[in-house]
Amino acid sequence: MKNLKPILYHFCRLLLGGLFVYAGVVKALDPTGFAGEIANYQILPYRLNFLVATTLPFVELLAGLLLVINCKVRSATLVIGGLNLVFMLALSSLLVRGLDIDCGCFRPGAHTSVQAALWRDAGLMVLAIVTFFGSDRRRA
């Protein structure tokens, strides 16, 4: 049982980090398309959609990279957890307003329902919590 804990931690860290690196890269490659996907949420004004689309993928990418290389794990997990919380709030607002759009979570044009995206984010949150509390505080 004692040996399982580090394995579980490294598995969650690498999975979470890898997913965020992937999400960051695909969105960073098409900032204009991603701005359109953010615009579909009808939350931000025109120019801010572009500002978020050009910066958010790099936050995902850097936080994901830090997890993958096992550096500043707790701070990077805090960033990822915070982003995930914002994503879940934005997705919930879609449900409340009855908007049925593609979530824009990963690859542009990939059609994931809002409910499926919320469940996926809840899973990512579990990974983030396991990673945060499983990490060695001296290496945080």
Add this chain to the structure above:
Amino acid sequence: MSNRPTCLELCKLLRDAALIVLLATVAGAAINGRLLWQVWSGRTVISSESLPVGELLPMPVSLPELKSLPAGEVLLLDARGRDLYLQGHLPAARNLPWGEIETLLEAFRNEVPVDRSLVIYCSGYGCEDSFLLAQRLMVEGYADVRVFEGGLPEWQDAGLPVEEGQP
């Protein structure tokens, strides 16, 4: 629960987290500086590399320029599909969906003289239909064809009125 951070550690973690966000945000804004500058100055967002080489390139028109044009000086064309057009479009804009250009072009040519100034828009955010329609109309002989790249989203965001249904 020895792995639980103390108050001081939590402050350090939050500081590092803020640094990660700041660093990545600055890097993203710097790498996409040109795109952000284009958006902020109301210039065209589509890069000319994504369009066929050797084709005619329409001139972009910014929102302030479009607003300053006297009413009726240009014919506004909405290149989006009919359903989207009916839901809301720029005042007095006429619908010429890029997807139906082959069937609608002849009637358009008979009705609109080639010396008429045209401004074409679609859904913004890199939507290419307005550019493709503009190029096609230039090939058809229309000399003054411009593209409002911000399209309906930028227009609406500026708090300007939108018409529903037919003009």
